[in-house]
Amino acid sequence: MYEYTDFDEAFVRERVAEFRGQVERRLDGSLTEDEFKPLRLMNGLYLQLHAYMLRIAVPYGTLNGRQMRQFAYIADRWDRGYGHFTTRQNIQFNWPKLQDVPDMLEALADVQMHAMQTSGNCIRNVTADHFSGAATDEIADPRPTAELLRQWSTDHPEFTWLGRKFKIAVTGSEHDRAVIKAHDIGLRLVQDDDGNPGYEVLVGGGLGRTPMLGKVVREFLPKEHLLPYVEAILQVYNLIGRRDNKYKARIKILVHETGIDEIRRLVESTFQENLARFNGVNQEVFDRIEASFAAPEFEPVYDVTPAVDAGLRSWIDTNVADHREPHYAIVTISLKGIGETPGDATSDQMRIMAALAEEFAHDELRISHEQNVILPHVPRRHLAEIYRRLKDAGLATANIGLVSDIIACPGMDYCALATARSIPVAQKISETFADIDRQRDIGPLKIKISGCINACGHHHVGHIGILGLDRAGVENYQITLGGDGTETASIGERAGPGFAYDEIVPAVERLIEAYLDHRSEDTETFLEVYRRMGPAPFKAALYPEAEARSNAA
């Protein structure tokens, strides 16, 4: 894992000390709220509906047992004993007190973590495939790239006050687990015909009010050109991106309004100028970073005995993926227990996950954008014991990729921007489909829920997307269908009029029944049926009265 250098360490400590002073000056009244607010946001501190919220980056989703344990400690000492993992590979604490936040940041710095770049119009926490370094289909580990971008972007003077926030995601695999097409910049590690490493570069993706998929701006960018090229994209955006309207300020709008060909021309010419300024130091830095992401020392190969216990087998089927070493596995720990809040973990659960990583899994954990926790390097001989301990901790729900593995943003239970709740909708859907056998029969299905148009719950790329709105003072839920966040990405289409809070779960049930009625064989997934048949059968299920009327006409 990446270890802080002396520079990193000093930098993070300085920021904590600086923020401590700022909090003191706010508390004694020498800073006004208007002065203080941008300062606290730069350190990840938001004011939500009922309390402050501290958002902490887990860079590219990677952490070790000690760091996870520190989250547990922070949750117990200064918060209410739990944390919430988000779709941006962050963790949020929902109840910090203002005067305690500097101590919380100090405790984070003790384990080489911080809360910078989790807010504001800067380059945000760079995210990466949560199976990095373990996936069977990976060309190269995307995390060194993410770390390089992090070092380059942290406090970058030119890009600290962008027109709007800026999100970058990286994957090293063909199969896109990092939703790179929904990011301002998406990077995919590829090789050219001669096997040289480089990137496919996408630009202009994003969800929110105007969802768009990223477009390829460069098919092959040699690896050593990454920073001058990404910097060129940011420069073009910074220079000609709109600042007159917050809702039109993301780079996706610029790409859309200017056209990808013109953007490419501008970026390429800026890139040529940049090249001269980059003297190769970035490559030396990259090589050092890459060395720190070397794979753990894997155990020697042995024969794996198949599991006999039925519960264990079912869990292995859904929550365990193949590892690039055949006698290893990737374990996804579901934070989607039936009826639970998606992405929440108690401090006890955090400590158990930390212990499992330390004892059995080369001391590595990951946070996925789907709000689950991953043990990326697990020798298969430990699976049974890991399952047993997870089960005792209420963490063995065998539902990864199934209907109850729902993404839900905090919504109006916490978020000040929300127009409706999202968590209770997820909880109710999960309870409705509690039976795991029924879930397995339904098969792969991604439901994603956002509590407002900002789309933190990625609803546009859910097979079934749900968006909570305020319609004349009442919660109302709009459904989108056919979204997909993988390499076959698509933006979901709106199904029709929204549903009231107590109608939304039955509506989802009708959608799933329609799917089961129309699938040609058991293996045809919800998304495949939608792509084969289009929205008609699903709309008919959602709006039976309209269907009856048109049949009568």
Next chain:
Amino acid sequence: MAKRFKPQIATGNDLLDGDVVYFTQGLKWSRFIGDAWIATNEEAAEVLQKEASKFPNDIVGVYLTDVAIDDEGRARPDHFREDFRMRGPSNRPEHGRPVERA
């Protein structure tokens, strides 16, 4: 004809813990909506806004919001957002806020 005035109260968040607070007729802040000073006309609302804004180092994000009035003449949330602010997160009842004074 002038639009019928909806009763309003002033609310905000405590600077220290972020908790929801309501401005009272005693020119203090309370955690209970039932204590809130209710403005029933345009002029009263202006006074309320002015008085409630005098605590910039204790209370943040102060705003006026419409309320309903219960049988005992106390303010009650008129919109579901204010209802959630009053009650705390609905997904974790154990972290709910006390709505009434114990």
